[in-house]
Amino acid sequence: MYLRSTRRRNKDGSVVRYLQLAHNEWDAATKRSKVQVIYNFGRDDATNRQALVRLAASVIKELGPEQILDVTADGLEFVDSRPFGGVWVLDALWRQLGIDKTFRRMCVNGGLDSSAERVLFALVANRALTGWADPPGEVARWVNEDVFVDGLPGITEEACRKVTDWLCEISGSLQEEVSRELAHHLDREADLLFFESPSSGPEPFQRVSGLDSDAYEPLRDAAATGRPAFGPPPGPDADGRTMVGLAVTRGGIPLRVWRWPGRTPDEVMIGRAKEDMKGWTLSRVIWTADRACPADGDRHLPRQDEDHHIVGAKLRSGSAEADAALSRQGRYHRVAANLRVKEVHIAADERFVICCDALTARRDAETRAGLLEELTGLIDGTDRLPSAERTALHQQISSDPHMSRYLRMTPGGLLRIDAKAVRAEENLDGKYLVRTTDPELPVEDIALGYMRLLTFERGWRDLLTGVSRLCDRGEPSVRRHLPLTWLSLLLVPVAEFRTGLSWARLRRELDRIKLGTFAARTCTLRQRTEMTEKQHDLLAALLLTPPPRIIEMTPAGC
Numbered sequence: 001m002y003l004r005s006t007r008r009r010n011k012d013g014s015v016v017r018y019l020q021l022a023h024n025e026w027d028a029a030t031k032r033s034k035v036q037v038i039y040n041f042g043r044d045d046a047t048n049r050q051a052l053v054r055l056a057a058s059v060i061k062e063l064g065p066e067q068i069l070d071v072t073a074d075g076l077e078f079v080d081s082r083p084f085g086g087v088w089v090l091d092a093l094w095r096q097l098g099i100d101k102t103f104r105r106m107c108v109n110g111g112l113d114s115s116a117e118r119v120l121f122a123l124v125a126n127r128a129l130t131g132w133a134d135p136p137g138e139v140a141r142w143v144n145e146d147v148f149v150d151g152l153p154g155i156t157e158e159a160c161r162k163v164t165d166w167l168c169e170i171s172g173s174l175q176e177e178v179s180r181e182l183a184h185h186l187d188r189e190a191d192l193l194f195f196e197s198p199s200s201g202p203e204p205f206q207r208v209s210g211l212d213s214d215a216y217e218p219l220r221d222a223a224a225t226g227r228p229a230f231g232p233p234p235g236p237d238a239d240g241r242t243m244v245g246l247a248v249t250r251g252g253i254p255l256r257v258w259r260w261p262g263r264t265p266d267e268v269m270i271g272r273a274k275e276d277m278k279g280w281t282l283s284r285v286i287w288t289a290d291r292a293c294p295a296d297g298d299r300h301l302p303r304q305d306e307d308h309h310i311v312g313a314k315l316r317s318g319s320a321e322a323d324a325a326l327s328r329q330g331r332y333h334r335v336a337a338n339l340r341v342k343e344v345h346i347a348a349d350e351r352f353v354i355c356c357d358a359l360t361a362r363r364d365a366e367t368r369a370g371l372l373e374e375l376t377g378l379i380d381g382t383d384r385l386p387s388a389e390r391t392a393l394h395q396q397i398s399s400d401p402h403m404s405r406y407l408r409m410t411p412g413g414l415l416r417i418d419a420k421a422v423r424a425e426e427n428l429d430g431k432y433l434v435r436t437t438d439p440e441l442p443v444e445d446i447a448l449g450y451m452r453l454l455t456f457e458r459g460w461r462d463l464l465t466g467v468s469r470l471c472d473r474g475e476p477s478v479r480r481h482l483p484l485t486w487l488s489l490l491l492v493p494v495a496e497f498r499t500g501l502s503w504a505r506l507r508r509e510l511d512r513i514k515l516g517t518f519a520a521r522t523c524t525l526r527q528r529t530e531m532t533e534k535q536h537d538l539l540a541a542l543l544l545t546p547p548p549r550i551i552e553m554t555p556a557g558c
Contacts, residue, residue, distance in 0.1 A: 003052070004035065005044070017044040019052070076520045084528055084547075085513030085535070087147050090125045092544045093491050098181040106170060106177070112163075118152040119163045120487075125149070127488035129507060136160035148515050148526065148551070164484065171257075171483040178490070179255045244482065245269050247277060253493045257486040308438035312450050315354070315431045325352050325433050332356060335444045339451065343443050353434045355447045361430025368406075368425060372417065375403050379415040387413050499541045509538060515551060525553040 019041040245258035332340035408418040
């Protein structure tokens, strides 16, 4: 028994389709089978389709699970499942921003196969989704076994190496072309430039203290006001390292990346950056340094007759400016969910802003509680020790700058927690001082720009840590991996800016969209899981339409 379809052509040329329930009977006289129509459903229209659905449902009720699978899916077998949403969104943004066309055009001019664009995207997606700089062999395994990249059924380690090497050669021209495309698609120009230059080297980086990518999601939302950015080396001790310069839009999108040997003078780095971006619409450049770099040390910073600067430092630094800022009265006002600011007037040629971050304050308090607990354990019961032993212990604890600030010795030589120092530290939790020579920059932009610098530097450092470890394992130099790191950090801020979510949270939700692979007797197909309302909302915020349910169907034997 089967469903039979017949067609009839009308005089006007239109074709009408009719559906019938039929079965074949053997006619012994004619020695051939004859079609016997059991039921005529009539025209193939919506009404009769519903009748077919009801009939199918009633038949399925009488079948067991294995029989249902055999009948409805032609012997379909569920053979594989992979995360799908994260790769698909990155690929959609990659195409939306025109990076695919830019690279394919350059591939043709460079003599590479057109498939090199898909290999490059796989390398970039791996870095964005794993948060790590995997060697080419691991990227190939990731593509072949763990995810689905549209248009890239398989990949080899050699293909990854070839594209990485060629990308290094054309990095400058690629950045110029991609930046031009981004200016067109995102309708943004670099009118304010911060200069960011973290270093990379053989030693793994330490994360920036007090930062968490999820925690700063509301701050990112408030900071997305639009001017581009540049920032600082983490400190003067950069021997044997590579200095990396970044031009970042105020929305957090890195437009250019540079590389210099360690200890390259600031004026050389910023001069090269300004020269390379001479054609950009730049109203001014602001040099931004983090709190690891002292503003008034031996490090050169541009003055007002040159380019302005922003420098941040912890208020507990004990500098004259920090003490003066703390003594000024005034009200804080909120500029983000976690951030309050107050401008204080200390000097005529610089502006000072005290920032108070609730999340950092909580973390400072937790860190101090742990130190005090450890310190209490060290000095508990020491009153019974000989004076010489207490003195030796005091000297030992004093060698730890974090713990020593909370320790005091009484006139009688006893070790005690310094309650006054604890109260003073509590007053400084989450606070830091930002100073700038720019007379026009709004207070909100000063504070949020500096916070954005720290947040972006954390992501950049995390990726470069992986690059450094690749070099330790005999992989090519850092120079070959910088373009991939740049491209991965180019797509992520676009997604964060549009959704208002951190990439970590966005990635977790998108990776809940899975891609299942099913094998039948006649074909193999890949189908995504049903999407939740939250996932639909995320794609809408990203300006993307949901992926089709059936992603790929391949006939058996192909």
